[in-house]
Amino acid sequence: MNLFTHFRDQIAALIEERVAAGDLPQGLDLSRITVEPPRETSHGDITTNAAMVLAKPAGKNPRDIAALLASKAESLPGVTGVEIAGPGFLNMRLSDDFWHARLRDILDSGVAYGDSATGDGAKVNVEYVSANPTGPMHVGHARGAVFGDALALLLDKAGFDVTREYYVNDAGAQVDVLARSMRVRYLEALGEDIGAIPEGLYPGDYLVAPAEALAARDGDKWKNADEATWLPMMREYSINAMMDMIREDLAVMGVEHDVFTSERALVQAGKVDEALAFLKDQGLIYEGVLEPPKGKLPDDWEEREQTLFKATQFGDDVDRPVAKSDGSWTYFATDMAYHLDKYRRGYADMIDVWGADHGGYVKRMQAAIKALTGGQGQLDVKLCQMVSLLDHGEPVKMSKRAGTFVTLRDVVDNVGKDVVRFIMLTRKNDAGLDFDFAKVTEQSKDNPVFYVQYAHARVNSVMRMAADELGAETVSIDAIHGAKLERLSDENELQLIKLMCQWPRIVESAALAHEPHRIAFYLGEVAASFHGLWNKGKDDKSLRFIMADDVELTLARLAMIRAVANVIGSGLKVFGVTPVEEMR
RNA sequence: GGCCCCGUAGCUCAGCUGGAUAGAGCAUCGGAUUUCUAAUCCGACGGUCACUGGUUCGAAUCCAGUCGGGGUCACCA
Known part of the structure; x- marks a missing residue:
């Protein structure tokens, strides 16, 4: 039982009584009335602003309204004293018996204490992590992972029907780079001298093991194949291998998603065409040339006609491109289709957890959702700020090249998942966070x-x-x-x-x-x-x-x-x- | 330059979506405890809530602008 909402209902009932008795006018808006613990304990156990909120619409002095309610409030079960204070606060004291009964509730509920029906079973979709499937998770991902996971647990406790989702960005150019990198490692596994990893490919040694597994499975089958043959195969193989690795990393943190949605699958299923066609029907897609950004001009700026979504019509600052010059969709276009897909699966309430560096992307996504759902869908984007890794106050140097790249796994192995999870949640998501190895393990x-x-x-x-x-x-x-x-x-x-x-x-x-x-x-x-x-x-x-x-x-x-x-x-x-x- | 986030005690941060005299932990200072219930305890000091206006019964909180810090800015996800 949330005793504050309990007494809020009681107070609302008292007000209705006074309305019925003709002491207060009909049709008052009670929604702004709150019952909360007073900051100052000397003000009692609970307090309500009812009299102040009602003063103006009722055309009465707040202290008079408070007086009207006070005598009745005194006889509410559990209430032992009522005072009118300040501008019209109604302060109430509750009996020791009442508190003992609440303690009994806690004992009876165990860890289920605090479970709430607030969410009323409403479906909510929380999308988090969604790291590119091109390598292991690093500490930067950990915060979003923990945040999203805890938020999902919290919503669940509050009575929402939560789905945890991971969007697999497996359609862009970077997964081709991954596939090419895997091929190099594959050749290496076959015994070829590959020398240095070519510029532009992923040099990480996390590809070695899956490449060896591939060589063991298929032998030199792909060695002399055409690119048109090996590329799709390497791509799929690599994505699966990377996703397996990511899932393992997440599992070490106790993070598990309910649904993985593939960007590639969305594109192949025609969902992007569908979403864009829908927008086009509404006249929200056009060919046009964007103004250059105000202020300093990017050096490679050129006027260019592109396919644009009228994001400005829905609160964004500029219209946004949906197609690349090679004809493929931009990330934004597929992401629009993805969010429409989520909406159609029944999630009018969507939460995305992103890194703060994607902050510039929020408005356009919200604009897109407005356009695609006729204003029915809602997206709250939670941006997670950077985590600074420290040890005894000194920054832990992280450099991919120097090999001192700290993976999520390293951190968890070092201090344990419980410490990582708790510390990641001790700051607001939009504030920076220091993670000091020495401090977080200190007793x-x-x-x-x-x-x-x-x-x-x-x-x-x-x-x-x-x-x-x-x-x-x-x-x-x-x-x-x-x-x-x-x-x-x-x-x-x-x-x-x-x-x-x-x-x-x-x-x-x-x-x-x-x-x-x-x-x-x-x-x-x-x-x-x-x-x-x-x-x-x-x-x-x-x-x-x-x-x-x-x-x-x-x-x-x-x-x-x-x-x-x-x-x-x-x-x-x-x-x-x-x-x-x-x-x- | 546009947009987004941030600005609260010397430091690190809370502040329950608009409530009463703005809180906690470190740090500093002053006491207590000399031991076991398991990693001391109590108190004091410390504030123009960046600034200026606005909204109203009431603003750290909402709105506008200014200053300062960070992020981001047309085919990368």
């Missing part, structure tokens, strides 16, 4: 992964200790679930419970905003609150979780920290991070 509170994981481990540690001290029977799961939660009356304990009760609300807002990083900050808060309580037990022995002479109180406290583990476990699950039981 200190400066390290957010450690801090959060440690809280989870500490809960389990206390559980083990309780079993030792009091006997496993005494503190069994059943005993904990049957605990007398009303024994939790300390202010700090109640604060921790209240914080945990925000989890459903955090899930919903993060999901709707497409911002998984909020979860990382929230988990940090829960961990801090829990560690804080634990530390208080050092000074004040009566606050320790395990009170040997008061089993009833111990069980209540164990229930509380069990809930902490549930909330943290639930959050880590959204991140695709495995909670640890123990740290040694």
